[in-house]
Amino acid sequence: MDSDNLLGQFLRARRARVGPADVGMPGGLRRRVPGLRREEVAMLAGLSTDYYVRLEQGRERNPSAQVLEALAGALLLEGDAVVHLHRLAGTGAGGRRAGRGRKVGAGLARMLDSWAGTPAVVLDHCLRVLAHNPLGGALFAGHTYSGDLVRFVFLDPGAPDFYPDWDRVAVNTVAALREGAGADLNDPELTALVGELSLKSAAFRELWARHDIRRKTRDTKRFHHPVVGDLTLTYESFTVNSEPGRQLVVYQAEPGSPSAHALALLGSLTVPEPAERSGGGAAGDLPRRGLAAEN
Structure with a gap:
């Protein structure tokens, strides 16, 4: 598993799960990849396309909690998925749990x-x-x-x-x-x-x-x-x-x-x-x- 850019992996995977119609956008005739384009996610979240691209590529690793909430809304994340997004970015509770062993x-x-x-x-x-x-x-x-x-x-x-x-x-x-x-x-x-x-x-x-x-x-x-x-x-x-x-x-x-x-x-x-x-x-x-x- 690529452990260097877990946040980017998550954003890409969830972006592919959201279609234009899901967020009230026209689909267009030619879409080479499933889901939303990067610029569409950026627009929905109120971010610049360049900033969002850097998030996916792992060149920006410290988004604010406000940015993450905007991305959660753009990607239609709910509940545990929102918590996980914050955890990957280091803005929420997470870290490795204790309790190793089989007893x-x-x-x-x-x-x-x-x-x-x-x-x-x-x-x-x-x-x-x-x-x-x-x-x-x-x-x-x-x-x-x-x-x-x-x-x-x-x-x-x-x-x-x-x-x-x-x-x-x-x-x-x-x-x-x-x-x-x-x-x-x-x-x-x-x-x-x-x-x-x-x-x-x-x-x-x-x-x-x-x-x-x-x-x-x-x-x-x-x-x-x-x-x-x-x-x-x-x-x-x-x-x-x-x-x-x-x-x-x-x-x-x-x-x-x-x-x-x-x-x-x-x-x-x-x-x-x-x-x-x-x-x-x-x-x-x-x-x-x-x-x-x-x-």
Whole structure:
């Protein structure tokens, strides 16, 4: 990845996503590239074309917050994408998050285990599963990449069947990965992940080039589970303030729904009794609570 001009990469990618009609401009007959021209973005943002070109080329690296807000408006950026723009330019909160390593605190692990009827997982900045409660493990178990949600979506042959809305899941997964990475795209783990997936998955390569940014917050997701069949679950994602860079994701089914009954069945079939949970899992399982917890 070119780490010398991340702001310019982002501006170019997002400029290509906005058509003239999106901002009330005539399209013209001949446009050699998709999206807006540089001079059009500059005009919409109230900047000189030369200044905007220097921003894209990395020859200007210190735009003011006001300039960035004008660019966000011109490029129709919202929410997390605006935060990311400021972070890339060094005018907003960002920097590398703490919380490296594969362990979670013992208190967080105990809290996971206390939610016996609710699937819950803890993810790192690369969307790897650091810990889960028994039902959270059962939800994703049985796949080649059960413990790595990005590789699961793009490399696991069972993913399109497991996720009936795979296209939507793929878009959201890459956007969440970019948001989790922040401005530090030189992180060695992220670099290795993006490099591998860019070689192995054309879909990932295309989505990564779009520079979508979307924080994992809440959504409804459909699953086709190999044991209990179709599930429609809502999830809420929470930042873990005691362990920066991690997020806790909790899934729920609508009470009394077929999905709630299926989730209860999954728990009865796969969740071990409390006395059995202290033992280690089989090779290839998701990280168990006891193995992932930090004492």
